[in-house]
Amino acid sequence: IDDFYATIGRQSFFTLFEIEAHNQIANSITVDDISNIYRDNLKVQFGNSIDISDDFGIEWSCIPHFYHSPFYCYSYSFGNLLAVSLFQTYKNEGENFVSTYTDILAAGGSQKPEKLLKEHGLDITKSKFWQSGFDYIKKQVDDLAKL
Structure with a gap:
């Protein structure tokens, strides 16, 4: 957290x-x-x-x-929330998402994230994609509060 x-x-x-x-x-x-x-x-x-x-x-x-590195800090937020949101996609789709995820990683920095992810059926311009990551974080905080 x-x-x-x-x-x-x-x-x-x-x-x-x-x-x-x-x-x-x-x-x-x-x-x-x-x-x-x-x-x-x-x-x-x-x-x-x-x-x-x-x-x-x-x-x-x-x-x-x-x-x-002016205006670099956003990339930490973007990268971490992207990873959490992709993890949620994996949790929802299971093994079917593994090859997609591997392809995304294999592409490296060859394309802008928006384009690369859209080619793999992930639209990061939609709040729904990001909300799954925020929901996961909220659940972690809620679970901690219960302890």
Whole structure:
């Protein structure tokens, strides 16, 4: 569950922060302004579950992806949720899906994911595909809450 949060949830929030920061950088904002954007992002991310002190605002400056690979963090969320959603497809289709999955892996990065998966009957432009992954994660959280 922690991995789902770290790679799907947190990385998505990093991406949202990057988008907002870059939009505002065009307006000549300061480091303090960027830190405020980041802190606001954290407050949305965590809600009332924890206190976000002002010190957390500068955390963005410690994340190397923002400097070395801008707008890369989305790929962690995409990849992990894609894998979980494909796993759900396997659970629903069983052994019939194995050859499809093997073909997808064999294609590597030869095509954009949307095109590659569509050729194999998987439409990642539809929320239904992704919902199966989110439903799996929700079930994991619900099961943990029962313990």
